Amino acid sequence: MAEVSAQARIAAPAEKVWRQxxxxxxxxxxxxxHTSFPKGGPTPLAAGATYQENMKMMGFPAEVTWTVEALEAERVxxxxxxxxxxVNLSMRxxxxxxxxxxxxxxxxxxAGAAVAMMAGKLKDSATAALNESLRKLAGLVE
Known part of the structure; x- marks a missing residue:
């Protein structure tokens, strides 16, 4: 299993960050x-909702089917x-x-057998992607 995290202080209220x-x-x-949501995001956004996302991870295309597991407006x-x-993924x-x-x-x-073979590279790539995403998200709301 590979686990990564990133954190940033964004100069905008939680309501505005959540909306974005x-x-x-x-x-x-x-x-x-992210590259696309072939059928759009979860509608409505609710626990149990599923949706597909096309992504690029470590330069490779990947299609992921997501399920919303935790939802607390403006918090989680x-x-x-x-x-x-x-491969099983989670994002919180x-x-x-x-x-x-x-x-x-x-x-x-x-997590998954494929992850074990490249966990180190995946951690580095995912950490860089999370930090870049936080920087870009902050730029949209600040």
Whole structure:
């Protein structure tokens, strides 16, 4: 299993960060791994909702089917995914209000036989992608 996380203080209130985070039409503007949602994001956004995402991880295309597992408006979005080659993924976005700013933490994990072979490279690549995504997301809301 490979686990990675990244955190940033964003100079915008949690409501505004949440609105951007859950605007699935704009993911291409900030998510470093996102390429498309073939059928759109989860509609409605609710626990148990599923959706497909095309991504690029370590330069390789991947299609992931996500399920919303945790949802607390303006606080938590947790999703679990099934990717190619039996890879299981999880992403958890946690927003913590801090005055007029928001601490946004992203925790991600990857598990499966294919992950074991390249865990080190995957961790480096995923960490860089999370940090780039946080920087771009902050640029959209600050």
């Amino acid at each position: 985070l859950t605007d699935f039409a704009s993911y291409g503007q900030w998510s470093a791994t 979005l947790g999703i679990a995914g099934k990717g190619p080659m039996g 976005y946690t927003l913590t209000p801090d005055g007029d700013a928001t601490e946004l933490r992203i925790d991600s994990s990857f």
